[in-house]
Structure formats: C-alpha cells, structure tokens
Amino acid sequence: MWDYTEKVLELFYNPKNQGAIEATDAAGIAVVFGEVGSIACGDALRLHIKIEVDTDKILDARFQTFGCTSAIASSSALTEIIKGLTLDEALNISNRDIANYLGGLPEEKMHCSVMGQEALEAAIYKYRGIEVEEHEEDDGRLVCSCFGVSENRIRRVVIENNLTTVEQVTSYVKAGGGCSSCAAEIEDLIAAIQEEKDLTAIRVAAEIATAQAQNRPLTTVQKINLIQAVLQEVRPVLLADGGDVELYDVDGDVVKVVLKGACGSCSSSLATLKNSIEARLREHVSPSLVVEAVS
Template sequence: MWDYTDKVKEHFLNPRNAGAMENPDAVGEVGSLACGDALKLFLKINDQGVIENATFQTFGCASAIASSSALTEILKGKTVAEAEALTNKDIAAYLGGLPKEKMHCSVMGEEALAAALKNWRGEAAPEAHAEGELVCRCFGVTDETIRRAITENGLRTVEEITNYTKAGGGCGDCVPRLEEILAEVLGQAPAPAPAARPLTNLQRMQKVMQVIDDVVAPSLKKDGGNIELVDVDGTDVVVSLRGACASCPSSQLTLTDFVQKTLREQVDPAIRVKGV
C-alpha cells in the first residue's frame, strides 16, 4: 500500500471543488481515459486577472484526486501571473509529499493548469502529441513533457521519469529513448545499452496483444479468417482461430509456421502457441 500523508488522504476522501463549473472563463484538459488518468480543470478569472474560483473533474487514483483538489485550493485568489509560476512541486508540497511512484499525478495538475491558461488567452489547444515527439505510446507521453519533468524536478534516472510522467511504465519499448533524452538534458554521453531485461508477464501480454491485432489478425482476415487471443500464461499463448482458418486443414501449420513464428520474432523467442 502507498504511504500517503494525512493531507493526501483528506483531499482524497473529502475532495474540494469537485465538479464541472458553469460558464468558466478557462478550461484545461489533459490525459485520457485510455491512459488511466484524466483531469479537466475549470477556472473563473475576473477582469483584474485574479482566479476567483477553480473546480475539477478527475478520473484516476487517490493521488490524482488529491492533487486535483489541492491544485484548486492553491489557485483560488492567485493572479494569473502567480498561477503561471506554479509547478507540480508546489502541488506535492501542499499535500505534504506524494509517493515517488505517484508524482505523475502532480505533473498532470501542472499540465492542466497550463492548458487552462492557454485557453483563457484564446490560444488554440494543441492537437494530441503536437508539442513534441511521441515517445511513450502506452501512455501518450511526448519528449517535451519528459524534458520538462527532468528539468523542473531534477530527475536523474529512467525510473524517476516513469514516476513523474508514466513514460516507460507499460511495454517498456521506449526505455532506450528515455535514456537518450535523459542524457541529452543532463549533457551526458548516452549510457551503453543495458543487457536486455526479461519481459514481465504484463509486458509480454501487452506485446502479444499488439502483434496479434496489428500483424497476425490483418493477415488472416485477407483469406477470410481471424484469430482471438484466449490467454497468456508466461510464454504459453492460447489462441482460437476463427472464420475460414478454423476449418482449414492447414490450421495447425498456421498456428506454428505463422502465428507462433511471428510472436517469437516480435515478442519472445520462447513463446509457444496453442490452439483451442
């Protein structure tokens, strides 16, 4: 269980300013339900540039809710100029700290505030990933977000980047690129490539699903067939052939010479494919 401060627990159990705002002067939205966290921030700003009210809608964990609640409390009464100077560290400090694995929740608050202030100025919201190179496809994180997190928070390892941005926390394919970006920002020569780490079962499952959806299934559909992933247990992958493939005399060859071969090449050479 995460080691939450009393203030994090209080803002999670009794969040302040939760809910949509009628006729807001500014709205900032970041994250996505597909990535697991999303925050929509609403601001009421008077003619003197003072934030009179702030509310939020959040989809996410306890830290996401607490960070959003804290952000709205911090913003009330601040000028736009003062709000522009706020960072995720201010949100975390207000809560008495966050578990290192949950710092990305405070970063989401900083990004939502920046998006809301852009909206208040009448600047068009950027398209997804328009502000940089998409590095982590699992969580939709760009290099600009990663570089900003490294600079503002003094990050020194890829693990810290994952804690602050979630990048690298899924399939792990982006880890080499994260190492490159970290070295660039810190002005260091890229570290030698580490020995390949064995995939976790979750990482293997995600990659198997991706290869079946993007490579195997489209190929089988061309001949009137299809495939369904039934289970992944370690390196054992259980699938069910559908359509024309199900009754084809060569179905076993399809499993071994195409499905298994493809998964071994693109996911793990130890994979064994079984049909049901």
C-alpha cells in the same frame, strides 16, 4: 499499499472544490476549463476556473477527476492553491508546489501532480486564446507510443524536477511504463540533458574563475558568453511550451532578449522573463542584471 500523508488522505476522503463551474453571462467574469489525460490511460482531469477579467484574478476553481487517491488529492490541492492568484502567478505553480502542499506524494504517483499543472496551463492558454497546439508538448517527436509521450514533454519534466532515472520519468509522465521499448531512448535523453547542464556549469564556472583570478570584473565578452550559456540552459523548457528565447543585446546590466513563438504572443511573458530567465542570470552571472524583452 501506498504511504500517503494525512493531507492526501484528507483531500481524498473530503475533497474540496469538486465539480464544475457553470458558464456565466455576468459582466467582467469568464469561466473556462482545461483538461488533460484520458480514461484509457487511467487518469483524467478537467479543471474549471472563474476569472475576473479586469484583474486576471482567479475567483474560483473546481475540478472533475477520474483517477486514484493521488489524482483526486492533487486536483483538490491545486484548486486551493490557485484561488485568489492572478493568471501569471498561477502559471508559476509547478507540480512540486502541488506535491509539497500535500506534504509529499509517493514518487510513483508524481504524475498526478504533473497532470494538475498541465490542466492549469491548458485552461489559462485557452482563456488567453493561445492555440493549444502551440503549447502542447506532445506535438513533438513521440518517444513513448504506449502513453503518447513526446520528447519535449520528457525533456521538460526531467529539467524541472531534476530527474535522473527512467523509473522517475515513468513516475512523472508514465513514459516507459508500458512495453518499456522506449527505456533506452529515455536514458539517452536524460544523459543528454545532464551533459548540457554540466557543460553550462563548467563554462560558467570557468569564466567566473578566470575573472576572479585576474582580480577584475567580467569583460563584456565574458558576460555575453555566460548569458548565452544560461539561455541555452533555459531554452529546453521554453521550447517544450512552443516558445524560444534569443539574446538581442547587452547594455551594461540590461540584458535584452527576443521571446519567440508562443512566448512572444503570451501575456505571461513577463513571468517568463523574471522567473525563468532573469533569476537564473542573476544567480549565475551577476545579481544586478535586469532582463527586458524587445520586439
């Protein structure tokens, strides 16, 4: 018996916003859906959103879910979270936000919150006319053939949720939960990601320590090296969504970057700059840095 919170049980027994949103011809209103999962794998979700075109605001959200208690509760929670948000704000919703709204989920059921996050992204990408293939994580090299999970998708969920074991990866995206022949490869991926993080942290700490020991601000070269190190840490998440980032120039406290692939064509690129890149650079390099995109 799973140890569910009261909020999970409440939204399972009395789900909010269940059902579909009918298409409309009303001026200035758009209705679109995104879907993930499959009945064959045990869980499937179709998320419907109604959008005010002029403001990009989500006016309504509903869901149709085939799955367990956690799947239904996570889907219901997601619709409650995103109503009233703009599309860019909604894209910042993580699977952790969904789980936190529910007061937590058993780790073995975290894949239900991941499914909600992915359905939301799929709906927004469809509305914006961005080819799903450009963002589909499973277009990468397949690691888990039992559940069709790619290396890109595993990398993303490991990085975003700080996962450290194969069992955790299985809980979040089911990879390794079938024949388990991919377990060793998943372990290698986790180890490689951790090594990348460690090297970035060591490099950043060394550069800062050197500057502090010499009682002087970071040199331009040191600043660029640190910025490059942080961008390398961010890149795997962007790559998993079909995008990429490249440092273009550093002008004082202004960091100019080029967003590539899906990130360059996506209207949510501002959120990418501010939340995925600028915030990390301010934390690890300098609190005064500002990131700008150049074409």
